[in-house]
Amino acid sequence: xxxxxxxxxxxxxxxxxxxxxxxxxxxxxxxxxxxxxxxxxxxxxxxxxxxxxxxxxxxxxxxxxxxxxxxxxxxxxxxxxxxxxxxxxxxxxxxxxxxxxxxxxxxxxxxxxxxxxxxxxxxxxxxxxxxxxxxxxxxxxxxxxxxxxxxxxxxxxxxxxxxxxxxxxxxxxxxxxxxxxxxxxxxxxxxxxxxxxxxxxxxxxxxxxxxxxxxxxxxxxxxxxxxxxxxxxxxxxxxxxxxxxxxxxxxxxxxxxxxxxxxxxxxxxxxxxxxxxxxxxxxxxxxxxxxxxxxxxxxxxxxxxxxxxxxxxxxxxxxxxxxxxxxxxxxxxxxxxxxxxxxxxxxxxxxxxxxxxxxxxxxxxxxxxxxxxxxxxxxxxxxxxxxxxxxxxxxxxxxxxxxxxxxxxxxxxxxxxxxxxxx
Amino acid sequence: xxxxxxxxxxxxxxxxxxxxxxxxxxxxxxxxxxxxxxxxxxxxxxxxxxxxxxxxxxxxxxxxxxxxxxxxxxxxxxxxxxxxxxxxxxxxxxxxxxxxxxxxxxxxxxxxxxxxxxxxxxxxxxxxxxxxxxxxxxxxxxxxxxxxxxxxxxxxxxxxxxxxxxxxxxxxxxxxxxxxxxxxxxxxxxxxxxxxxxxxxxxxxxxxxxxxxxxxxxxxxxxxxxxxxxxxxxxxxxxxxxxxxxxxxxxxxxxxxxxxxxxxxxxxxxxxxxxxxxxxxxxxxxxxxxxxxxxxxxxxxxxxxxxxxxxxxxxxxxxxxxxxxxxxxxxxxxxxxxxxxxxxxxxxxxxxxxxxxxxxxxxxxxxxxxxxxxxxxxxxxxxxxxxxxxxxxxxxxxxxxxxxxxxxxxxxxxxxxxxxxxxxxxxxxxxxxxxxxxxxxxxxxxxxxxxxxxxxxxxxxxxxxxxxxxxxxxxxxxxxxxxxxxxxxxxxxxxxxxxxxxxxxxxxxxxxxxxxxxxxxxxxxxxxxxxxxxxxxxxxxx
Numbered sequence: 001x002x003x004x005x006x007x008x009x010x011x012x013x014x015x016x017x018x019x020x021x022x023x024x025x026x027x028x029x030x031x032x033x034x035x036x037x038x039x040x041x042x043x044x045x046x047x048x049x050x051x052x053x054x055x056x057x058x059x060x061x062x063x064x065x066x067x068x069x070x071x072x073x074x075x076x077x078x079x080x081x082x083x084x085x086x087x088x089x090x091x092x093x094x095x096x097x098x099x100x101x102x103x104x105x106x107x108x109x110x111x112x113x114x115x116x117x118x119x120x121x122x123x124x125x126x127x128x129x130x131x132x133x134x135x136x137x138x139x140x141x142x143x144x145x146x147x148x149x150x151x152x153x154x155x156x157x158x159x160x161x162x163x164x165x166x167x168x169x170x171x172x173x174x175x176x177x178x179x180x181x182x183x184x185x186x187x188x189x190x191x192x193x194x195x196x197x198x199x200x201x202x203x204x205x206x207x208x209x210x211x212x213x214x215x216x217x218x219x220x221x222x223x224x225x226x227x228x229x230x231x232x233x234x235x236x237x238x239x240x241x242x243x244x245x246x247x248x249x250x251x252x253x254x255x256x257x258x259x260x261x262x263x264x265x266x267x268x269x270x271x272x273x274x275x276x277x278x279x280x281x282x283x284x285x286x287x288x289x290x291x292x293x294x295x296x297x298x299x300x301x302x303x304x305x306x307x308x309x310x311x312x313x314x315x316x317x318x319x320x321x322x323x324x325x326x327x328x329x330x331x332x333x334x335x336x337x338x339x340x341x342x343x344x345x346x347x348x349x350x351x352x353x354x355x356x357x358x359x360x361x362x363x364x365x366x367x368x369x370x371x372x373x374x375x376x377x378x379x380x381x382x383x384x385x386x387x388x389x390x391x392x393x394x395x396x397x398x399x400x401x402x403x404x405x406x407x408x409x410x411x412x413x414x415x416x417x418x419x420x421x422x423x
Numbered sequence: 424x425x426x427x428x429x430x431x432x433x434x435x436x437x438x439x440x441x442x443x444x445x446x447x448x449x450x451x452x453x454x455x456x457x458x459x460x461x462x463x464x465x466x467x468x469x470x471x472x473x474x475x476x477x478x479x480x481x482x483x484x485x486x487x488x489x490x491x492x493x494x495x496x497x498x499x500x501x502x503x504x505x506x507x508x509x510x511x512x513x514x515x516x517x518x519x520x521x522x523x524x525x526x527x528x529x530x531x532x533x534x535x536x537x538x539x540x541x542x543x544x545x546x547x548x549x550x551x552x553x554x555x556x557x558x559x560x561x562x563x564x565x566x567x568x569x570x571x572x573x574x575x576x577x578x579x580x581x582x583x584x585x586x587x588x589x590x591x592x593x594x595x596x597x598x599x600x601x602x603x604x605x606x607x608x609x610x611x612x613x614x615x616x617x618x619x620x621x622x623x624x625x626x627x628x629x630x631x632x633x634x635x636x637x638x639x640x641x642x643x644x645x646x647x648x649x650x651x652x653x654x655x656x657x658x659x660x661x662x663x664x665x666x667x668x669x670x671x672x673x674x675x676x677x678x679x680x681x682x683x684x685x686x687x688x689x690x691x692x693x694x695x696x697x698x699x700x701x702x703x704x705x706x707x708x709x710x711x712x713x714x715x716x717x718x719x720x721x722x723x724x725x726x727x728x729x730x731x732x733x734x735x736x737x738x739x740x741x742x743x744x745x746x747x748x749x750x751x752x753x754x755x756x757x758x759x760x761x762x763x764x765x766x767x768x769x770x771x772x773x774x775x776x777x778x779x780x781x782x783x784x785x786x787x788x789x790x791x792x793x794x795x796x797x798x799x800x801x802x803x804x805x806x807x808x809x810x811x812x813x814x815x816x817x818x819x820x821x822x823x824x825x826x827x828x829x830x831x832x833x834x835x836x837x838x839x840x841x842x843x844x845x846x847x848x849x850x851x852x853x854x855x856x857x858x859x860x861x862x863x864x865x866x867x868x869x870x871x872x873x874x875x876x877x878x879x880x881x882x883x884x885x886x887x888x889x890x891x892x893x894x895x896x897x898x899x900x901x902x903x904x905x906x907x908x909x910x911x912x913x914x915x916x917x918x919x920x921x922x923x924x925x926x927x928x929x930x931x932x933x934x935x936x937x938x939x940x941x942x943x944x945x946x947x948x949x950x951x952x953x954x955x956x957x958x959x960x961x962x963x964x965x
Contacts, residue, residue: 041829041839042822056800056845314797318861320758322811323784325777332810336801 063415070411077404084222091146091215094126099139127152147200148212150219150372156181157210158199162380162387165205166196174199205389207380209370213389217397219372224401227288228354235292236342236349239299244338246300247307248330254304265297277365287366291356298349299342306338340416347409351402358398374398427499429632430456430479430600435493437474437483437656448474450656451492458599461626461633463647463664465640465679467880468851471656472636476602479634480514481505497600516546519593523605525585529577535561535588536573542595560591565621582744583614587621594625601626602634607642611743611907616951619646638880640679644668652676682882684914686892688737691917691932695733696768698869698901699755699787704728704763706747706754706925724750725761726925732869735899739916739933741909741948747925748905752871755903756787767869785815788862792874794854798846804857805842808832811865831864832857836890852883856890863894869901876911888914909952913937921945 065071089096094107105112107126114121117134124131127147135141148154157163158177166174174196182189204213242261246254273290280286310316311334319329360366361375362382369376374394381391437449449471456462464472477483479495481502495502497513505513522528529538539560540553554573561569564587577585586606593601603622607615623646626633635647643650643664650668651661652675660673671677707721725747732738740748754761757772757780765772767783775783788811791797798807808828812819819827829839835856837849846854855875862870872891876884888911895902906912912919912933919936921929921944929942940946 041833042825043829043840043842056847314791314793315799317753317758318789318791318797318858319810319814321756321784321787321789322814322861322865323781324810324814328814332802333799336799 060415063417064411067411067414070407070409070414073404073407074411077401077408080221080401080404081225084218084225087215087218087222088144088149090144091148091150091212091218092144093147093149093152094124095141095143098126098135098141100135101138127155146203146212146214146218148215150215151211151370152215153210154200154202154206154212157206161206161210162208162384162390163202163206163210164387165389166199166202168205169196169199171196204393205387207377207390208384208387211372213377213393216372216377217374217393220374220377220394221397221401223284223367223372224354224357224374224398227284227357228350228405231288231291231295231353231356232346232349234288235296235353236299236346238292238296240303240335240338240342242296243300243303244307244330244335247304248311248326248334250308250311261297261300265294267294269294273360274365277360281368282366283368284371287357287360291353295349295353295356298352299345302341302345303338306341307334310334310337344409344413344416347405347412351405351409354398354402354405427496428455429458429498430634431496432475432479433494433496435475435478435495436491437471437478438489438491440487440489445489445491447491448656449478452653452656452658453493454651454658454661456600456632456634458632459626459630460649461635461647462649462651463635463637463643464651464653465637465643466653467638467679467882469655470653472653473604475653476520476604476634476636479600479602480518480520481510482520512546515542515598516596517598518600518602519596519598520602520604521586521589521593521606523608525582525589525609528589529585531577534574534576535580539588539592539595542592546596556595557591560595561588563594563625564588564591565617566591581614582610583618586610586614586618590618590621590625594629597629598631600632600634602636604636605638608637608639612909613743613947613951615642622646640668640881652679678882682885684876684885684888684911686889686914688913688915688917688933689735689892689895691934692733692736695735697731698734698768699732699903700730700764700766701755702729702764702766704751704754704761704765706750706759706761723925725754727763728920728922728925728927729763730903730920730930732901732903734868734901735895736918737895737902737904737916738918738920739912740903740905740920740922741907741912742922742928743907743948745924746922748907748922749873750925751922752789752873752903752905756789756871758789781815785811785865786868787871788865788867788869789871789873790855790858790862790875793878794851794858795846795878797858798854800846803843803845804828804832804837804849807846807857808842808861808864811861815865827864828860831860834863834894835860836886850883851879852886855879855883855887859887859890859894863898866898867900869903871903871905873905874907877906877908884908884911891915909949921948 064074083090088108092108096106096108098105098107100117107124112124114124114131117124117131119128119131126132126135126141132141154161154163156177158166158169158173158180169177177199178189202212204217206212207216242257246257272293276290277286280290282290307330313333316329316333319333324332357366357373358375358378361373362379363375364379366375367373374397377390377394378398381387381394384390432455433453434451435449435453436447436451438445438447440446452471452475454462464475466472474483474488478488478490479497479502490503493503497517500509502510502513533541536554536557539557543553543556557573558569561572566572566584566587572580577588580588589606606622607618610618619642622633622635625631633646635643637643647664649662650664651658652667652673653659654675660667660671660676667676668680671680704725705723705727706725707723709718710720710722711717712719728747728751730738740751742748750759753759754763755765757765757775761773763773767787770783772780772783802810805825805828808831809824812824812827817824817827825842828842832839832842837853837856837860841849846857849857855878859875875891876887879887891902892915894900902915904912904915916933919930919933920927921936921942923944929936929940929945936945937949940949
């Protein structure tokens with residue numbers, strides 16, 4: 001009874017002269033079972049490409065693709081997200097590659113001390129005209145399209161901060177800026193006194209601290225999207241686990257956790273956030289943890305309900321009768337049911353998380369000062385109503401990001417709609 | 424109106440749009456029905472009989488469904504071209520329907536009075552007060568003490584009573600045509616017999632036309648004057664019921680008529696070694712009341728049942744729904760908590776931990792009723808069948824498990840080449856075979872069969888019964904066969920236990936119990952189930 005083999009049965013079923021199957025199972029089959037044990041009955045495993053999808057998932061994928069808006073939103077969001085992850089190569093205050101005195105340098109990856117170029121600081125400021133001239137004299141530099149990182153302060157702005165986009169400046173402002181840049185030395189001006197085309201371009205101007213808005217937006221998008229995805233991912237993990245345990249085991253455990261969740265979710269979130277951010281100095285992970293404390297509750301009810309429903313399915317009972325452990329039954333049989341509901345909600349949870357981070361930043365309770373955040377940019381837009389490029393560009397990016405996510409969410413929801421999946 | 428028949432269906436087709444393709448579900452069906460007549464549409468699942476019935480009152484999901492051809496003339500007017508307002512008038516007053524599932528057909532939030540009263544008020548042919556009408560209707564459909572039942576909610580009624588309420592609702596406005604879509608399928612045999620005789624009486628009394636949809640040929644013989652046999656959307660044979668049954672022309676009809684579970688059960692052998700013994704099994708669910716949730720009593724689902732299942736023998740457990748037969752099966756496998764002693768080959772199972780229980784799980788398997796619910800839709804057939812091997816720590820490697828799965832499938836009559844497909848691609852009968860293969864893959868000695876044939880078509884039932892018997896003979900399996908279907912039990916069981924409300928009413932060798940039932944309850948059960956077989960022109964019981 002304790003080992004798998006039944007000696008009295010093993011070996012009986014192999015007909016004389018038959019070669020045992022290489023796996024050695026043939027003799028252990030019930031003798032009545034196979035008429036000819038030497039013939040392999042199982043069809044060969046077909047390897048269907050890199051992604052083997054069940055028919056149902058394939059149909060879901062097709063449904064998702066058929067929703068053009070959601071499908072394109074998904075790709076646009078993915079492209080924007082990947083681009084923002086490569087933000088250092090798009091907006092940076094150091095060149096991608098530089099050649100100096102025959103040596104190939106990669107300032108994006110490596111911090112070169114300034115004494116390499118004849119200066120004395122620990123870190124090289126490649127935007128410094130002296131260093132730039134020095135490198136230009138002995139080699140070349142390839143810059144990213146935007147020569148600002150998120151915290152690069154613009155020197156010699158054409159107007160006091162926040163300064164408007166360069167394309168909106170008048171010729172007179174540009175010439176004044178060029179002159180200031182050349183420290184009043186008219187000889188250094190480009191021929192003909194120069195115009196706006198000779199200024200370093202500021203596509204969306206700078207904010208009140210002299211940071212380039214485009215760079216801030218790229219890095220802000222990255223932080224928001226990362227924050228939203230991580231928060232949604234971790235809170236789903238916790239929520240699913242809690243809901244699964246509650247729903248599957250039920251009884252007293254369910255009751256106790258349910259009461260705990262009711263109390264927990266009735267705590268005044270905002271006050272606790274204010275108090276906590278006064279005690280702890282808020283950063284990315286501190287904020288993540290604080291928001292996580294409350295956001296995991298969202299999915300629990302959903303998952304619990306799905307588990308309560310699914311634990312009495314006949315195939316779950318059948319799995320019990322086969323002797324599967326609880327953990328295996330949960331993972332293999334019950335969880336897939338709950339996953340549909342969870343996946344459907346995920347884009348909306350990401351949205352809510354991004355919204356939460358942005359609003360905290362807007363209230364000044366979020367990320368530490370100086371870090372690129374869309375909420376902080378909105379706040380600056382509010383306090384500098386005369387600089388509409390701040391508020392407008394932050395608004396545009398947030399609206400775009402949230403809309404894309406909502407469109408994706410709708411498409412996912414439709415794709416998982418059982419009426420469409422099974423029709 | 425005298426010239427045109429009450430209902431004249433000509434060349435009716437129904438097609439469903441699915442994805443881009445158009446699937447014809449009903450193909451050029453024609454039939455007529457006069458007042459006072461009764462017609463039965465018979466066929467197996469998927470034959471299009473329900474769809475035909477629903478299109479008579481345009482109840483199909485319409486943008487998806489369409490009628491490529493045909494017309495439905497009700498009193499000379501084409502239902503398919505009727506305006507919505509006239510259609511509403513016709514539904515509920517001219518034509519009414521009763522569905523299979525009485526629980527979901529009634530709104531759980533409304534009282535009986537309100538549900539029936541609504542129909543009467545809606546079609547405004549009220550005579551006297553609505554309440555009086557409702558009481559009269561309830562009396563008509565045989566609900567005892569109707570006045571006190573007016574304020575009852577659907578959940579407070581039994582299945583049979585709910586179906587009676589549904590019938591009362593359908594009769595409220597004295598329809599000309601009464602459509603009954605498998606009205607007794609969800610009911611116990613005893614209740615089924617009552618409902619059938621009620622319908623028959625009412626039809627004669629009210630001079631209605633009755634369109635009866637069913638898969639059960641026994642019912643057809645009892646209730647319908649005419650019969651139309653449907654197969655894959657077509658009427659393959661139609662005529663007077665007696666003639667069709669006596670002299671079936673179409674091979675499909677003949678197949679249906681012959682498709683009763685037949686064959687002898689294993690002969691009773693009391694000396695065969697006992698595989699499983701259960702002694703004084705009790706499953707009591709506490710009833711808790713009040714703030715402190717004190718236990719004030721128990722629902723005795725299973726109360727003091729003892730049985731012995733021997734090698735190569737089948738113990739049949741029969742009884743109405745709610746009699747505790749399924750609970751007993753689950754308790755014996757220790758899938759729910761119970762009291763009393765269970766022993767497998769002499770070893771006690773009660774109190775074993777999940778881990779200690781696992782090796783026994785391999786020898787004790789279960790097959791469930793619903794072949795759609797018992798297979799996980801997200802796993803391929805191979806994954807489903809090999810799951811037990813993995814859970815039992817089988818030493819086989821992946822290729823070996825695949826081979827074992829293939830053999831189990833071949834054993835149960837499923838093509839092993841289809842093992843990488845998913846359950847929804849199989850028919851109900853094939854799915855049940857897969858469920859049996861899952862149990863057989865572990866090479867068990869004892870199998871609980873929990874109504875394995877109830878959800879299947881008649882012809883498939885017979886095949887599954889044959890398969891189960893064949894497996895039993897080859898592997899000398901011990902079966903505990905739970906069913907409310909006495910015909911199936913008779914074909915399989917060597918011993919019988921009749922249960923009612925958790926206790927054993929009667930038990931003994933199958934032959935004895937079937938030929939000479941001792942208790943009144945058993946007699947009532949048998950007469951409800953076999954009464955139709957008593958007729959002389961009986962082809963089925965050959």
